[in-house]
Amino acid sequence: MRKLRILLADDHSVMRSGLRALLERQTNLEVIGEADNGRDAVSLSSSLSPDVVVMDVAMPLLNGIEATKSILKQSPSTNIVMLSMHSDESYVMRSLNAGARGYLLKDSAAAELLSALDAVSHGKSFFSSAVRRLLAEDYIRVLRQKGIVDSYDLLTAREREILQLLAEGKTNKEVAADLNISPYTVETHRAHILEKLGLHTPAELILYAVRKGIIH
Amino acid sequence: MLFGFCALLVLMAVLAFDSFHALNELETSSAAVRQDYLNRERTLRDIRFSLYESGNVLREYFLAKPVPAARESYLKQIHDLRDHAGASLESCLHSLPRDQSGAFQKLDAELSSYWLLADRIFLVDPTESNSLSLRNLALTQRASVLSLTGEVSDINELDFRQAEAQISLVFAETRHRIRLVGISALSLGLLLAASTILYLVHLERLAREKYEETLRSQNELKELSKRLVDAQEQERRAISRELHDQVGQSLTALLMDLQNLSDTPPPTSALASGLQRIKLLAEECVDEVRNMALLLRPSMLDDLGLTAALEWQGREVSKRTGLVVDVIDDEFTDNLPEEHRTCVYRVVQEALHNCVKHAHAHRVRIVVQEEEQHLVLSIEDDGIGFDPRRHRGMGFLGMHERVTRLGGNLTVDSLPGHGTRVRVELPLTSSPIPQGVQS
Numbered sequence: 043m044r045k046l047r048i049l050l051a052d053d054h055s056v057m058r059s060g061l062r063a064l065l066e067r068q069t070n071l072e073v074i075g076e077a078d079n080g081r082d083a084v085s086l087s088s089s090l091s092p093d094v095v096v097m098d099v100a101m102p103l104l105n106g107i108e109a110t111k112s113i114l115k116q117s118p119s120t121n122i123v124m125l126s127m128h129s130d131e132s133y134v135m136r137s138l139n140a141g142a143r144g145y146l147l148k149d150s151a152a153a154e155l156l157s158a159l160d161a162v163s164h165g166k167s168f169f170s171s172a173v174r175r176l177l178a179e180d181y182i183r184v185l186r187q188k189g190i191v192d193s194y195d196l197l198t199a200r201e202r203e204i205l206q207l208l209a210e211g212k213t214n215k216e217v218a219a220d221l222n223i224s225p226y227t228v229e230t231h232r233a234h235i236l237e238k239l240g241l242h243t244p245a246e247l248i249l250y251a252v253r254k255g256i257i258h
Numbered sequence: 259m260l261f262g263f264c265a266l267l268v269l270m271a272v273l274a275f276d277s278f279h280a281l282n283e284l285e286t287s288s289a290a291v292r293q294d295y296l297n298r299e300r301t302l303r304d305i306r307f308s309l310y311e312s313g314n315v316l317r318e319y320f321l322a323k324p325v326p327a328a329r330e331s332y333l334k335q336i337h338d339l340r341d342h343a344g345a346s347l348e349s350c351l352h353s354l355p356r357d358q359s360g361a362f363q364k365l366d367a368e369l370s371s372y373w374l375l376a377d378r379i380f381l382v383d384p385t386e387s388n389s390l391s392l393r394n395l396a397l398t399q400r401a402s403v404l405s406l407t408g409e410v411s412d413i414n415e416l417d418f419r420q421a422e423a424q425i426s427l428v429f430a431e432t433r434h435r436i437r438l439v440g441i442s443a444l445s446l447g448l449l450l451a452a453s454t455i456l457y458l459v460h461l462e463r464l465a466r467e468k469y470e471e472t473l474r475s476q477n478e479l480k481e482l483s484k485r486l487v488d489a490q491e492q493e494r495r496a497i498s499r500e501l502h503d504q505v506g507q508s509l510t511a512l513l514m515d516l517q518n519l520s521d522t523p524p525p526t527s528a529l530a531s532g533l534q535r536i537k538l539l540a541e542e543c544v545d546e547v548r549n550m551a552l553l554l555r556p557s558m559l560d561d562l563g564l565t566a567a568l569e570w571q572g573r574e575v576s577k578r579t580g581l582v583v584d585v586i587d588d589e590f591t592d593n594l595p596e597e598h599r600t601c602v603y604r605v606v607q608e609a610l611h612n613c614v615k616h617a618h619a620h621r622v623r624i625v626v627q628e629e630e631q632h633l634v635l636s637i638e639d640d641g642i643g644f645d646p647r648r649h650r651g652m653g654f655l656g657m658h659e660r661v662t663r664l665g666g667n668l669t670v671d672s673l674p675g676h677g678t679r680v681r682v683e684l685p686l687t688s689s690p691i692p693q694g695v696q697s
Contacts, residue, residue, distance in 0.1 A: 054507040060514035067521070100502075100561045107562070127506055127548055131573065132558050132566035148510040149544040152517030180573060187582045 046071035046163055049092035051083035051109070052125065053101045057148070061096065064155060071159065080104025084112045087120060094159055097142070099126040099133055110140040121162040125151060129173045131180065131249075138245035143211060144168035167211045167248055167257060174252050181253035194254060196238045202256075204231045208244075209251030259457065262450045269446065273439045280432040288425050294353060295418040301350040302407045302414070305369065308343035309400050309407075312336055312376060320393060323384045333380045340373045358417060361410045368406055372399040484663055487656075491555070491600055498554040501547050509544045513537060556603075563592040564599045568606055568624060579614050582621040590626045594633065598684055601660045602626065602635055605668070608653045609637040609680050617641025617678055628686070633666075635682040643672045657682075 048071055052058050058076050065073050075090050077083040080101045087095055095113060099106040110122050123144035124137040134145050143162040146154055147170040154170055161168035169177075185192055197205065207217045214232065218225040241247050251257045312335075319332045347366055354362055375396040382389040516537045520530065551557065552570075559567040565587040572583035594602070606624060613619040619641030626635050654670060657680070661668040666684035 054503065054511075056511040057507050057514075060511040060518075063518055064514060067518075100557060105561055127502060127510070127544075128552075128557065130558070130570050132562055132570050136562055136566065148507070149513055149541055151510070152514040180577070183577065187576065187580070 045069075046094060046159065047074045047090070047092045048072065048159070049075045049077065049083065049087055049090060049095045051077040051080070051086075051095060051101065051106065052098035053078045054098075057098070061151065061155065064152060068156065080106060080109035083109045084116075087113045088116050091117065092120065094121045094123060094163055096123050096125055096146075096155070096159075099124055099128070099137065107136050107140045107142075110137070110142050114141040121165075123155075123158050123162055123168065129170070129176045131177060134169070134173060134177065135245060135249060138248055139243065145173055146170050147172055165211050165216075167209065167252075169252055174255070177249065177253045178255055193238050193240065197235060201231055201235050201238075204228060205235050205247070205251060206256050208232060208235075209248050209257045211248075259450075259454065262446070262453070266443065266446050266450055269439065269443045273436065273443055276439065277432075277436050280435070284425060284429050284432065287428075288422075291418065291421040291425065294355075295414060295421075297353065298350055298358075298414045299411065301346045302411050304346040305343045305365070306404065306407050308339040309372075309404055312339045313397070313400055315339070316376065316379065316393060316396065319379075320384055320390075326383075329380055333377075336373075336376050336380070340376075343369065355417065358410075358413055361413050365403070365406050365410050368399070368403045372396065372403050375399050483659055487660060487663070491604075494554040495560070498551040498557070501551040501554070502557060506544060506547045506551065509540050509547065513540050513544070516540065559599055559603055560596075564594055564602055565590060565592045565626070567599075567603050568626065571603070571607060571610065572624065575610050575614065581610075581614055581619060583610070584621070584623045585626075586624065587626045590628060594686070598633065598664060598686070601664055601666075601684065602633065602682070604660055605635065605657045605680070605682055606637060608657050612653055612678070613637075613639045613641055617643070619677070631686050633682075633684040633686055635680075635684075637680045638677065639679075640677045643674045643676045643678050645674060646670045646672050 048065060050058050050061055050073055052061070055078070058078075062073050062076070065071060074092055075086045077086050078101075081103045083095065083097060083101070083106075084104070086092075095110075097106040097110060101109070104112075106124060106126075110124070113120055113122065118141075121144075122142040123146055124133075124142045125146050125148055126133050126137075127148050129147055137145055143165075144158045144167065146158045146168070150170050150172060154168075158168040158170075184190070194202075203221070204217055207220060208214075212220070214225045214228045218228045221228075236242065236247065239247075239250055241250055248257075315332055315335045319329075322328075324332070347362070347369070351359070351362055351366070375392065379389060379392045379396060382392060516533055520533050520537070552574075556567045556570055558570050565585070568587065569585050572585045575581055576583045609624075610622065613622050617639050619639035622637060622639040624635070624637050626633070628634070658668050661682050661684065664684055665687075666682060669681045670678065671681070672678040
């Protein structure tokens with residue numbers, strides 16, 4: 043079986059070596075490069091074509107979010123896991139908007155990195171459990187404070203099913219294949235879901251799913 | 259100075275009073291002298307008149323040669339003339355100066371002896387020969403009295419001239435005195451005016467210097483406060499970064515090493531539980547360090563931009579206090595210079611602090627947008643409000659300071675019971691820096 047090729051991008055060498063030590067004990071993956079700033083991360087991923095980039099959010103020269111955008115512009119199939127000190131929504135939202143699939147907190151990296159790599163390499167989303175918990179708590183608090191009714195109840199059973207699949211990172215085509223329906227139907231459902239929930243982008247859809255605890 | 263003006267006023271009053279008094283006195287004495295002279299002249303004229311008339315009476319008497327019974331009327335005429343001259347002389351004698359009294363007394367004596375002679379004429383029959391000699395005697399006496407009146411008149415005139423000269427002397431003296439006092443008052447006045455002008459110029463210079471000094475220290479104070487704010491911000495950022503990058507990352511690496519250790523099977527269960535405790539402790543530390551760093555200066559402000567930082571702050575305040583915070587920044591491109599980002603962030607931070615601490619608001623609405631080269635920020639709450647003319651705390655002062663430093667302006671609208679609205683306008687003339695690039 044082909045090994046998963048990983049690029050580490052973090053401006054702290056202690057962090058990089060810790061991650062490397064963790065990864066090198068695994069047999070099914072290898073670290074093919076390290077970058078200590080965003081620009082190097084972009085150029086290395088273009089020359090090395092890694093399967094997954096583990097990307098620190100805050101880096102000198104070019105931050106992780108901008109670097110993610112650049113990398114995905116060059117090769118959209120690259121899976122990117124964000125590595126961050128912050129569980130705040132603003133980081134999560136911007137990372138997702140940039141196209142990252144996973145969002146991993148540094149303090150839980152040791153425990154969750156392998157699961158994150160596994161998820162994103164299979165085209166699924168991944169969020170640190172602390173992030174999921176925080177987003178869900180925030181969501182509930184905001185609903186309560188503002189007295190907004192959760193519109194999840196308005197979704198049909200089919201729509202809920204499709205929402206979960208989309209939130210997991212599947213494309214319209216994959217969802218269509220899973221459910222044995224046409225991709226156009228999936229697209230129609232998707233539009234209804236976004237409208238009912240008041241969402242606009244795929245990133246918002248994923249965040250919503252995380253908040254609702256639909257995906258793990 | 260005050261003493262000088264008092265002295266000047268006193269001097270002028272004295273001058274006015276003295277001049278008035280002296281002139282008055284001169285006028286009075288001059289009038290008196292003239293009156294005396296005229297009185298004496300009138301007396302002399304009366305005497306002369308009586309003498310001439312009595313001569314006429316005597317001549318008629320001798321021409322008529324009346325019978326003794328008819329003599330009485332002539333005598334009576336003579337007596338009338340005598341009394342007339344006598345009364346006039348009597349009143350004059352009272353008011354005589356010493357130097358003239360001799361002449362008048364002599365005149366009086368001569369006149370008396372003339373009247374006696376005249377009296378005696380009537381005692382004798384006019385046809386008798388000694389009556390004629392008496393008459394001649396009386397006429398001679400009359401002539402001598404007349405010449406005496408001429409002398410007295412001359413003396414009187416001389417006296418009058420002397421008195422006039424005396425008066426003009428006194429007048430000249432008075433004039434001299436007035437001139438002297440006038441000149442000294444004028445010079446004192448000039449001196450006072452000059453010193454007043456000098457003093458005023460001095461005061462004006464002092465005031466100008468004071469004003470310039472105040473202006474300078476005001477500018478210094480402004481500069482100082484700007485530097486203070488800058489230094490505080492830099493310090494916060496440095497500490498925040500240090501905590502986040504060094505302490506936080508090291509703790510994270512420590513956690514990773516712990517994970518690596520616990521992945522390899524430990525020899526004892528005690529060691530395993532020890533490792534677990536260390537791991538929990540390290541996780542708490544990471545949390546605390548992260549929170550401290552965020553409170554000092556949120557990393558979003560530098561990593562992601564203003565809107566991310568504002569949204570984070572809104573969530574944090576909301577989570578901590580229950581205040582509902584709406585951040586509306588959809589129309590905001592968020593590529594501000596660092597100074598502007600920090601300014602807006604700190605203003606919002608302070609405003610939210612006020613909402614929670616003073617306004618007891620339930621909901622606050624923060625709007626950030628761009629309008630014609632301006633960034634417009636408004637923060638509206640539904641709290642208890644206040645009177646902005648009366649209460650302006652240090653918080654508002656700090657906000658104002660930050661905003662005016664960047665050439666913007668900050669207005670606070672509030673009414674007790676009607677919430678508060680803080681509005682900030684910042685000019686965006688300086689070239690924006692690309693977002694997401696760290697310095």
